[in-house]
Amino acid sequence: MREDHFDRRTVLAATTALGAAALMPSLASAQGTAPAAGSALPARGEFVVRGAHVLTMDPNLGDLVTGDVHVRDGAIVAVGVSLAAPGAEAIDGKGMICLPGFVDTHWHHWTTLLRPVMQADDPKRTYFPVTFALGLHYTPEDSYRSVRLGLAQALAAGVTTTHNWAHNVRSPAHADAEVRAMRDGGLRGRFAYGPALGMANDKPMDLADIARLKKEIGNDPMLTLGICSRNVDGNTGGTRGAIDAAMARKEWSAARELGLPITLHTSGTGAIKLLNEAGLLGLDLQLVHPLNTDAADWEALAKHGVHYSISPLGEAGRSGEMQFPEIMQAGVKVSISIDNVTAERCDPFACMHMLQTINRHRTGGKFKLTTKKLVQMATIDGAEDLGFADRTGSLTPGKRADLILVRAGDPHVSPHMGDIGDPYDALVQLAQPSDVDTVVVDGRILRRKGAFTALDYGKLLADAAQSVAALKQKANWS
Numbered sequence: 001m002r003e004d005h006f007d008r009r010t011v012l013a014a015t016t017a018l019g020a021a022a023l024m025p026s027l028a029s030a031q032g033t034a035p036a037a038g039s040a041l042p043a044r045g046e047f048v049v050r051g052a053h054v055l056t057m058d059p060n061l062g063d064l065v066t067g068d069v070h071v072r073d074g075a076i077v078a079v080g081v082s083l084a085a086p087g088a089e090a091i092d093g094k095g096m097i098c099l100p101g102f103v104d105t106h107w108h109h110w111t112t113l114l115r116p117v118m119q120a121d122d123p124k125r126t127y128f129p130v131t132f133a134l135g136l137h138y139t140p141e142d143s144y145r146s147v148r149l150g151l152a153q154a155l156a157a158g159v160t161t162t163h164n165w166a167h168n169v170r171s172p173a174h175a176d177a178e179v180r181a182m183r184d185g186g187l188r189g190r191f192a193y194g195p196a197l198g199m200a201n202d203k204p205m206d207l208a209d210i211a212r213l214k215k216e217i218g219n220d221p222m223l224t225l226g227i228c229s230r231n232v233d234g235n236t237g238g239t240r241g242a243i244d245a246a247m248a249r250k251e252w253s254a255a256r257e258l259g260l261p262i263t264l265h266t267s268g269t270g271a272i273k274l275l276n277e278a279g280l281l282g283l284d285l286q287l288v289h290p291l292n293t294d295a296a297d298w299e300a301l302a303k304h305g306v307h308y309s310i311s312p313l314g315e316a317g318r319s320g321e322m323q324f325p326e327i328m329q330a331g332v333k334v335s336i337s338i339d340n341v342t343a344e345r346c347d348p349f350a351c352m353h354m355l356q357t358i359n360r361h362r363t364g365g366k367f368k369l370t371t372k373k374l375v376q377m378a379t380i381d382g383a384e385d386l387g388f389a390d391r392t393g394s395l396t397p398g399k400r401a402d403l404i405l406v407r408a409g410d411p412h413v414s415p416h417m418g419d420i421g422d423p424y425d426a427l428v429q430l431a432q433p434s435d436v437d438t439v440v441v442d443g444r445i446l447r448r449k450g451a452f453t454a455l456d457y458g459k460l461l462a463d464a465a466q467s468v469a470a471l472k473q474k475a476n477w478s
């Protein structure tokens, strides 16, 4: 195994022309089989956000207490004070924090529509049994609808980039449906092509179809492809399957030959040791859930440049300590993920706050985790994990315009009229998704004044309800 075949910083920069998005033909319309849902994406225009508290998350640019962000044709043109932007639509940012959209690094969007079937206090109706029982019956249309719904909820919470961790790809048509949903949803993201729920552990994923999809996606600035692997630690496979080192080598080698990054859940013990001994760790690997790891694991991960994604809301309820202080101290980069919105809230603000709280609880503040670092983890660090840092994650002129405006004037945020105090503290400790006023992805204004600009969310809900009813019937669930 070579470790130099995938470098998050250079590969994507070399293969992607910034600004090509506007010229990219839509495969969704070319394929023409997507069920109608919502409306077309709004056009990219020219606008300038004026008078916001701008957090660029770019160390060279810093923050502006009162600043402007000028956007044209999907790109950030300039960030500064009192920018001249003749002809640009003005968006009033007064009383708001303007920052890059949140970057989620692990989210099972296919499960979103199952939320109404969940029952937290009934063991038969919690996340794993529900998603497994109904997941076996998904049609491509169910996958499409679920991903669309999840992406809409992501936007409403200020997430502009997501890692769609699709571990129920039941056929090539299901993969196509999820990809189409991502394109129609308008977010930036990676589609992590996974196995089908319930498939035999000694059977490999559909490697030929992954190669087909890789070719089809090509160099798209909005969408990239990776794979999500079944668990390798044996004792945590559960309903999601578990493979041995030989199968991991087979599947991962195929992915690596295509230049595709890999992601893997590791909530049990032993996975990292096994991967290290098998020579499978690498820069192209993202692990999820840093629980039950040890010092030898951290050293191996740091040495091989492996990233970790932490899902604070779900992990706080799992067995084992959340070990981000240890792994970050060892030099492993950590980003933040939503995981699912069937059993957890769709809330990047709560994710950051939970990490701050757990860190204080576990280390008494000995491990320094500032509110600014937490916002970095939720933006630029996530972009780096997914290989998107050349185009998103900071408000840097030349990058694509993925940004949000967070209202800081509501009673739960603002201590004094017009004074938001420390903006990072406000985002981590006080703000919530309902404060997200405006959401822009690749220069398209997808949310404005807390509402979708073009999407028919009611239709997504109605479609989802139809799918859930059919799935329950097929699975014989009341």
Ligand SMILES: [Zn+2]
Pocket (backbone or CB within 6 Å): 106, 108, 165, 265, 288, 339
């Ligand atoms: Zn997960």
